[in-house]
Amino acid sequence: MIPTVPLPPGLGPRRTFALVAGVERYDITRRWNLHGPARDALRFARWLTGPGEVPPGNVRLLLSPLEGPDALEWPDTPAMEALRTAHRPATEENVKSALLDDLPQCDGDLLWIFWAGHGYLGPRQELILPCADARPSQIRHLNLDSALRWWRTDLVKQRRFPLQAALVDCCRVDAPRDSRLNFGTTDYGGGSSVPGRRQFRLYASREGEAAQNDAERGAGRFTEALLGELGQRSVREGVALLPDAARSIHRTFQDLRERGQGWQLPQFLVDRDWDACSFLDGDLPGGPAARATRLDQAAWDGLGELFEGRELPRCAYEAYTWAFKAAGCTTPVHGGLPGEGLLEVVQDLDERQGGPGGMPLAVPFVRFVADRAGTGDAVWAARLRDWVRTTRERLRLPALPPPPAPPRRTALHVRLEAPPGGEDGFLARMWLRRDVTEHIWEAEGSPVALDAVREELVRRLAAFARASGGDPEAGQPDDTVERIEFHVPYELLDTAFDEWPVPRGPGGRTTRTLGLLYQVVVRCPQEREDTRADWRKKWRRLASQGGRHPDAVRTVEDAEVTDVLGMELGAGPAPACVLAHTSAGARTEGLLDAVLEGGVPVMVWRRGGGAPAGGLLGLLAPPDGPEGGADCLPDPGALDVLTLPARVREVRRAAAGAGRASGSVRQQAEGGDRLVLLWDDPDDTLTLRSLS
Numbered sequence: 001m002i003p004t005v006p007l008p009p010g011l012g013p014r015r016t017f018a019l020v021a022g023v024e025r026y027d028i029t030r031r032w033n034l035h036g037p038a039r040d041a042l043r044f045a046r047w048l049t050g051p052g053e054v055p056p057g058n059v060r061l062l063l064s065p066l067e068g069p070d071a072l073e074w075p076d077t078p079a080m081e082a083l084r085t086a087h088r089p090a091t092e093e094n095v096k097s098a099l100l101d102d103l104p105q106c107d108g109d110l111l112w113i114f115w116a117g118h119g120y121l122g123p124r125q126e127l128i129l130p131c132a133d134a135r136p137s138q139i140r141h142l143n144l145d146s147a148l149r150w151w152r153t154d155l156v157k158q159r160r161f162p163l164q165a166a167l168v169d170c171c172r173v174d175a176p177r178d179s180r181l182n183f184g185t186t187d188y189g190g191g192s193s194v195p196g197r198r199q200f201r202l203y204a205s206r207e208g209e210a211a212q213n214d215a216e217r218g219a220g221r222f223t224e225a226l227l228g229e230l231g232q233r234s235v236r237e238g239v240a241l242l243p244d245a246a247r248s249i250h251r252t253f254q255d256l257r258e259r260g261q262g263w264q265l266p267q268f269l270v271d272r273d274w275d276a277c278s279f280l281d282g283d284l285p286g287g288p289a290a291r292a293t294r295l296d297q298a299a300w301d302g303l304g305e306l307f308e309g310r311e312l313p314r315c316a317y318e319a320y321t322w323a324f325k326a327a328g329c330t331t332p333v334h335g336g337l338p339g340e341g342l343l344e345v346v347q348d349l350d351e352r353q354g355g356p357g358g359m360p361l362a363v364p365f366v367r368f369v370a371d372r373a374g375t376g377d378a379v380w381a382a383r384l385r386d387w388v389r390t391t392r393e394r395l396r397l398p399a400l401p402p403p404p405a406p407p408r409r410t411a412l413h414v415r416l417e418a419p420p421g422g423e424d425g426f427l428a429r430m431w432l433r434r435d436v437t438e439h440i441w442e443a444e445g446s447p448v449a450l451d452a453v454r455e456e457l458v459r460r461l462a463a464f465a466r467a468s469g470g471d472p473e474a475g476q477p478d479d480t481v482e483r484i485e486f487h488v489p490y491e492l493l494d495t496a497f498d499e500w501p502v503p504r505g506p507g508g509r510t511t512r513t514l515g516l517l518y519q520v521v522v523r524c525p526q527e528r529e530d531t532r533a534d535w536r537k538k539w540r541r542l543a544s545q546g547g548r549h550p551d552a553v554r555t556v557e558d559a560e561v562t563d564v565l566g567m568e569l570g571a572g573p574a575p576a577c578v579l580a581h582t583s584a585g586a587r588t589e590g591l592l593d594a595v596l597e598g599g600v601p602v603m604v605w606r607r608g609g610g611a612p613a614g615g616l617l618g619l620l621a622p623p624d625g626p627e628g629g630a631d632c633l634p635d636p637g638a639l640d641v642l643t644l645p646a647r648v649r650e651v652r653r654a655a656a657g658a659g660r661a662s663g664s665v666r667q668q669a670e671g672g673d674r675l676v677l678l679w680d681d682p683d684d685t686l687t688l689r690s691l692s
Contacts, residue, residue: 007163007236007239007240008109008110008162008163010109011109011110011163011236011239012235012236013052013053013054013055013058013234013235014054014055014058015107015108015109015110016048016052016054016058016108016109016110016112016235017054017058017059017060017103017106017108017110017111017112017161018045018048018054018058018059018060018111018112018113018114019060019062019095019098019099019103019111019112019113019114019115020041020044020045020048020059020060020061020062020112020114021041021061021062021063021090021095021114021115021116021117021129022037022038022039022040022041022042022062022063022064022065022090022115022116022117023037023038023064023090023115023116023117023118023129023130023131023132024036024037024038024064024065024066024117025064025065025066025132026064026118026130026132026134027132027133027134027135028130028134028135028136028139028181029136031621031638032118032130032134033066034066034117034118035066036116037116037117037169038063038064038065038066038072038116039072039073040116040169040223041061041062041063041114041116042063042072042073042074042075042080043223043227044114044167044223044226044227045059045061045080045083046075046077046080047227047230047238048112048235049077049079049080049083050075050077050079051230051231051232051233051234051235051238052233052234052235052238053234053235054235055079056079056080056082056083056086057082057086058106058108059083060098060099060102060103061083061086061087061088062087062088062089062090062091062094062095062098063087063088063089063090064089064090064091064132069084069087089132089133090117090131090132091131091132091133091140092131092133092134092140092141092142093133095131095142096142099113099142099147100147100150100188104151104155104156104157104160104161106160107160108160108161109160109161109162109163110161110163110164110165110235110239111151111161111163111164111165112165112167113144113164113165113166113167113168114167114168114169115129115142115144115166115167115168115169115170116168116169116170116223117129117130117170118130118170118171119168119170119171119172119173120171120172120173120174120175120176120183121172121173121174121175121207122143122175122183122185123175125207126143126144126145126146127143127144127145127168127170127172127203128141128142128143128144128175128183128186129141129142129143129144129168129170136181136182137182138182138184139181139182139183139184141183141186143186143187143188144166144168146186146187146188147188148164148166148199148201149188149190150188150189150190151164151197151199152164152190152193152194152197152199153190153191153192153193153194154191154192154193154194155190155191156194158194161197162196162197162198163197163198163200163239164197164198164199164200165199165200165201165202165239165242166199166200166201166202167202167226168201168202168203168204169204169222169223169226170203170204170205171204171205172203172205172206172207176550200242200243200246202226202242202246202249204221204222204223205222222249225249225252226245226249229241229245229248229249230245294350294360295346295350295360295362295363295391295395296394296395298391298394299362299387299391299394299395302387302390302391303342303343303346303362303366303387304343306380306383306384306387307341307342307343307346310342310380311540312337312340312341312342312345312540312541312544313369313372313373313544314372314540314543314544314683315368315369315372315373315543316337316342316345316369316544317336317337317543317544317545317546317547318368318372318546319364319365319366319368319369319372319403320337320345320349320365320546321546322364322365322368322403322404323349323361323362323363323364323365323368324361326359326364326367326400326401326403327357327359327360327361327364328357328359329352329361336545336546336548336549336550337544337545337546342369345365346362346365346366349361349362349365350362357398358397358398359397359398359400360395360397363388363391363392363397363400364400364403366384366387366388367384367385367388367400367403368403369384370384370385370388371402371403372403372406388400408434408435409434409482409483410432410433410434410480410481410482410483411432411433411434411481411482411483411484411485411684412430412431412432412433412457412460412461412464412481412483412484412485413430413431413432413433413484413485413487414428414429414430414453414457414484414485414486414487415428415429415430415431415487415488415525416428416450416453416486416487416488416489416492417489418489418491419447423447424447424449425447425448425449425450425452426443426447426448426449426450426453427443427445427446427447427448428441428442428443428448428452428453428456429441429442429443430442430456430457430460432464432481433684440460441456441460450495454500457484457500457514458500458502458503461481461502461518464480464481465480467480468480481518482518482519483518483519483520483521483645484497484514484518484519484520484521485521485522485523485679486520486521486522486523487523487524487525488522488523488524489524489526490524490526490527490592490596492522493522493524493592493676493678494588494607494676495522496607496674497514497515497520497522498513498514498515498520498652498675498676499513499514499515500513500514501513501514502514502517504517513652513656515648515649515652516649516652516653516656518649519645519646519648519649520645520649520677521645521677521678521679522676522677522678522679523678523679523680523685524596524678524680525680525685527596528596528599528680528682531570531596531597531598531599532599532682533599534570534598534599535599535600535601535680535682536599536682537573537599538573538574538575538576538599538600538601539576539601539680539681539682539683540573541573541574541576542576542577542601542602542641542642543642543683546640546642547640547641547642547643548638548639548640548641549574549576551574551575552574552575552576552577552639552641553575553576553577553578553579553617553639553641554569554574554575554577554578554579555578555579555581555615555616555617556578556579556580556581556582556591557581557582558581558582558583558587561582561587561590561591561594565590565591565594565598566593566594566595566596566597566598567597567598568594568598569594569595569597569598569599569600570597570598570599570600571598575600576600576601576602576641577600577601577602577603577604577639577641577644578591578595578600578602578603578604579603579604579605579615579616579617579620580603580604580605580606580611580616581610581611581615581616582605582609583609583610584608584609584610585609587609588605588609591603591605592678595678601678601679601680601681601682602641602644602677602678602679602680603677603678604616604620604644604648604675604676604677604678605675605676606674606675606676607674607675607676608674617639619651620639620644620647620648620651621638621639644677644679645677645679648675648677651675652675
């Protein structure tokens, strides 16, 4: 039965028109590519021309699939075959031509707009839908809010399209704040508003949320739910039942959210039915309202005292993400913290409320911070635990699982110093850092050659492997030592420690380089004395953000290496990591000087200078995403700086594998095996007497 809503009497398939767009491939960079939006657009077009019986000539289908239109699974119907011939790429020109020139000239009652792809919120919170031809210098896009305002005006003839429905399967996150990406501003203007026009908008997510996509099936979760509601209904039934379908979709995702299986929540942006009656989300029928899981005033008073004057601890990001897991919620998709202070982070958690068990997200956050703070500030940690206990008792909250223990890492440190008398060789010392620090070898006051240091290092690694149950002669990996850190004077920073050969296999007849077997980094403690405050500030900010932050990484070219670069790098808590695209020799040395002067703890460069194809950011970006395109580097915020030691080893191994497979030494070198990683963690260093 069709609900009694004020639909135009003649509304039917022939007076229904649609813009259907699915964007998977973007010119800006392959990192923006998606798997599924083009298929979702095809499925919606199949409903329109199938059960909806809309003539294919009324549908403007715009597709930019990953592998070309022929790779898509086109439904075998005459209508879809016609659309297969007529469809066009989802470029800005084609979108504007269809939506602002072509469709307004048609004589119809109902306009559908279906869009699947990326979505961003602009400075005025308008929804920006990038088109396939988006480029860094100009992110060509559809400003959906402006377009819908245009469609309510008399630029569309007054008796046409009284009903307009926009269904958008995309994220609604803030546009990246990156000077290399120019979204610009777009406003299509408009005439005078026409009374009586109804617009229905249903988005896959709320502001600040990402829309989930099932990459294996190539389908958006929102589109899947939407098509399930539309089913085999005619277009008139579909539009009449659209508000009820929206309520049903909302309840489905609300259930997922309460079970901790989803964070995305579809939203009616315009909270009106077709008859202009409100159906606000809070008035949805079916089930009692969820109990508010937020802190009370007593809890906030206690936190105000506990957090006053406190910087974000190193564990803040880990505590933030664990809070969602402990409360039974899905962790937000975006890395980094929502604020610069503890109270800002807790406020964000409290506004999100909590999980299905009634646990406010702020409580597990404070519990985690208390556990990690115990080793450094026992009094503060005890006060935090007392706050957790009293808050749980007062609010009658369920028990919390214990936070996970800090990850255990074993590192072998090698310290080298130039002898004070200018003799050949270096004074050397080694220590092992795990739960405790153990001094294991010293060159007894006499300078030794680097070859002697290498031989002693190899002996020590073999001994650790045997002690841990491994057999280095049988090629079994050492599961004790994970990282080797070389504390060296400035002049040794570019030394190829990672290329030191290590005997492997039966009888040691096979060798592997140190950088393939272990995480190998260099440090320069002698140069940090005058910049200790900046050094610690940058590292603390990086660690508290979980290693990911849009401002944490800066790429430097030759032209930027100036006499004032060091002061620029040290002016604030960012950057914490510099990627060097500088030439060998004076430029790289000048950049190293600036990095050390500015207190930057992390730097990556290529021994011999220069940058690989796509840049260091493209080379070191997470391996689970597509590689960066030629026109645009990946977003710096996508690089987790705290995982760089492991990531650099992965790149070295991949380069070695490519070189062996191709037999080309040149290709192997270009793959990234000559990377050098300066890694100065101020929280994991020792103040030792000079070896001299």
